[in-house]
Every structure is written in C-alpha cells, then in structure tokens.
Amino acid sequence: MSYTVLVFVKQVPDTQNITGEAMKPDGTVNRAALPAIFNPEDLNALELALQLKDRFGAKVIVGTMGPPAAAEVLRASLYRGADECILLTDRAFAGADTLATSYALSCCAKKYGKFDLVLCGRQAIDGDTAQVGPQLAEKLGLPQLAYVEEVLELGGGKIRIKRTIEGGYEVLEAPLPVLMTVIEGNHPRPMNAFRIMKYKRARTKSELARDHADANYTDAEFLAEEVENLAGRNLLIHEWSAGEVNAAPDRIGLAGSPTKVKTIQSVVLTGGEAKSVEPTDAGIGGLIHELIEDHTLG
Numbered sequence: 001m002s003y004t005v006l007v008f009v010k011q012v013p014d015t016q017n018i019t020g021e022a023m024k025p026d027g028t029v030n031r032a033a034l035p036a037i038f039n040p041e042d043l044n045a046l047e048l049a050l051q052l053k054d055r056f057g058a059k060v061i062v063g064t065m066g067p068p069a070a071a072e073v074l075r076a077s078l079y080r081g082a083d084e085c086i087l088l089t090d091r092a093f094a095g096a097d098t099l100a101t102s103y104a105l106s107c108c109a110k111k112y113g114k115f116d117l118v119l120c121g122r123q124a125i126d127g128d129t130a131q132v133g134p135q136l137a138e139k140l141g142l143p144q145l146a147y148v149e150e151v152l153e154l155g156g157g158k159i160r161i162k163r164t165i166e167g168g169y170e171v172l173e174a175p176l177p178v179l180m181t182v183i184e185g186n187h188p189r190p191m192n193a194f195r196i197m198k199y200k201r202a203r204t205k206s207e208l209a210r211d212h213a214d215a216n217y218t219d220a221e222f223l224a225e226e227v228e229n230l231a232g233r234n235l236l237i238h239e240w241s242a243g244e245v246n247a248a249p250d251r252i253g254l255a256g257s258p259t260k261v262k263t264i265q266s267v268v269l270t271g272g273e274a275k276s277v278e279p280t281d282a283g284i285g286g287l288i289h290e291l292i293e294d295h296t297l298g
C-alpha cells in the first residue's frame with residue numbers, strides 16, 4: 001500500500017532579525033522587511049513524511065498558504081524529496097489569524113481529495129501559537145497526535161507513534177486518516193543536487209506568466225502550452241485561489257479573523273535589569289506579583 005501524506009509548511013519571517021518596519025499600520029506583518037525562511041519545525045514535519053515514504057511507500061504533497069513568494073518553500077520541499085506542491089494564494093487570505101488559516105488549509109486538503117496523513121510543524125516561529133495543527137484536525141474531523149517525534153509502526157489502517165513527555169515518553173496509536181504535529185528532533189535531509197537541477201524549473205502559473213512578461217512574450221497560447229509542458233514534466237506547482245478551494249469569503253483573511261495582532265516588537269533584555277530575589281516564599285511571591293503587575297505573566 002502507498003500512503004498519501006499532506007504536509008503543510010509555512011514561510012516565516014526570520015524573527016531573529018525583527019526591525020522597526022516589521023509591522024504595517026493595519027497590524028499585519030510587513031513580510032518585505034524581513035528575510036523569509038522555511039519554518040524550522042515544518043522541516044521536521046517534511047523529514048518525517050519523507051521517512052514514511054522511504055519506509056512504507058508514500059506520495060508526499062506539500063502545501064502552503066502565503067503570498068506568491070512562498071513558492072520558494074515549495075521548491076525547497078521538492079529539492080528534499082516532495083512529489084507534488086500546492087500554493088494556496090489569494091489577497092483574500094491576507095491577515096489571517098489561526099482560525100482563518102486553519103479553515104483555509106482545510107479547504108485546500110478537501111480540494112486535494114483522499115489522504116491518509118496530514119502533517120504540520122508543532123508551531124511557527126512568528127505567530128508561535130501552535131494552534132493551526134489542532135484547529136485543522138478539528139475542521140477535517142480527524143484524530144490528532146501532537147508533538148510527534150517518531151513513527152514506530154504504520155499499517156493495518158493505523159499508526160503508532162512515540163513522543164517525549166515530562167519524565168519519560170508516551171506511545172500512542174490512532175486510526176488513519178490522522179493529523180500529526182511534529183516537533184524538532186529528527187535531522188531534516190539536505191536538498192539533493194540532482195533534485196535541485198530538476199526542480200529549480202518548477203513554477204506556479206503566475207510565476208510562469210511573470211517570466212513570460214519579463215521576456216516580453218505576450219502570446220497566451222504559448223503560455224498555455226508552457227503550463228501544459230511543465231505539468232507533463234511534473235514541474236507545475238499547483239496554484240489555488242480562495243474561489244478554487246471553495247473558501248467562504250467571511251471565513252478567511254482579516255474578514256475571518258476574530259484575533260487581530262495589534263503590534264509586535266523585539267524584547268531585548270539589557271544587563272541593567274537583572275535583580276536578585278530572596279529564595280524565600282515571600283521573595284518568590286513578591287517577584288510573581290511584580291511580573292503580573294507589569295503583564296509579563298498572565
């Protein structure tokens with residue numbers, strides 16, 4: 001049996017380099033101001049999917065919701081071993097909170113059709129909420145296994161995994177299809193030189209149209225031929241809009257987001273702020289009170 005594994009990955013701003021321009025006045029992230037990287041734990045999720053492919057036979061499909069530039073993380077996934085990619089992109093998705101993001105991803109999974117496993121990273125380093133995976137499982141009506149480190153067994157319509165917990169580890173089993181969130185720990189394989197040579201030409205339809213425009217090609221028929229040619233060579237990255245995945249307009253983007261990110265800033269602790277606390281109940285109690293007072297806690 002060959003399994004179908006959907007992996008959702010996110011292109012994130014490199015939050016190690018937050019600058020003043022990081023936020024737009026409407027509270028959304030100014031992606032152009034920050035270098036974009038592959039969300040680290042999504043590399044672990046992709047690696048787990050590729051290990052399932054090596055061990056049990058599987059087709060690995062990688063999807064991302066983001067601006068056109070997010071196609072970069074899809075090409076990086078193809079270079080590592082993914083078989084097919086989906087870019088979910090539409091201005092209507094912009095400014096989404098986790099509720100709207102997980103809804104959009106659920107529409108994408110439903111449009112893709114039949115799958116046995118959905119993998120997500122535990123969390124993204126920008127929003128840091130770890131909410132999208134569990135929310136997506138709910139929207140797809142799937143059992144979920146969170147903080148997965150290792151797959152022990154896969155077969156007979158079920159999966160058995162191992163995860164670390166305080167003071168030890170747990171072994172859990174779930175029926176397929178299932179959603180799993182993956183934590184760091186495995187060693188994502190590097191991009192493969194041969195695959196880079198093959199898949200560096202992988203394009204979305206919009207990227208191809210842009211390449212044509214840059215080369216002053218205006219022939220729509222020629223563009224259509226090229227799209228078909230790329231598809232025939234498995235180099236076409238699917239590009240789906242909100243309409244193409246039947247997403248309800250009031251459930252996506254800013255419109256579908258009850259949570260609004262007001263502002264973000266770098267917190268840089270300077271040496272001067274260090275403070276010694278008496279190792280007594282009163283000392284600790286005083287510190288906790290202070291942290292609650294200045295909203296560091298609670």
Ligand SMILES: Cc1cc2nc3c(=O)[nH]c(=O)nc-3n(C[C@H](O)[C@H](O)[C@H](O)COP(=O)(O)OP(=O)(O)OC[C@H]3O[C@@H](n4cnc5c(N)ncnc54)[C@H](O)[C@@H]3O)c2cc1C
Pocket residue numbers: 008009010011029039041042045063064065066096097098099101105119120121122123124125126127128129130131132133259261264
């Ligand atoms: C500083 C900051 C704070 C925020 N705080 C909140 C908040 O409190 N509540 C809220 O609802 N929103 C918040 N957001 C918005 C939130 O970042 C977005 O909704 C985002 O798309 C998903 O949330 P996350 O980044 O926390 O992802 P997480 O829930 O941490 O992501 C978990 C996994 O879901 C998958 N995933 C997440 N986003 C995508 C995507 N676009 N495409 C494909 N797979 C994806 C990946 O596998 C990822 O590893 C915040 C954003 C920022 C920048």
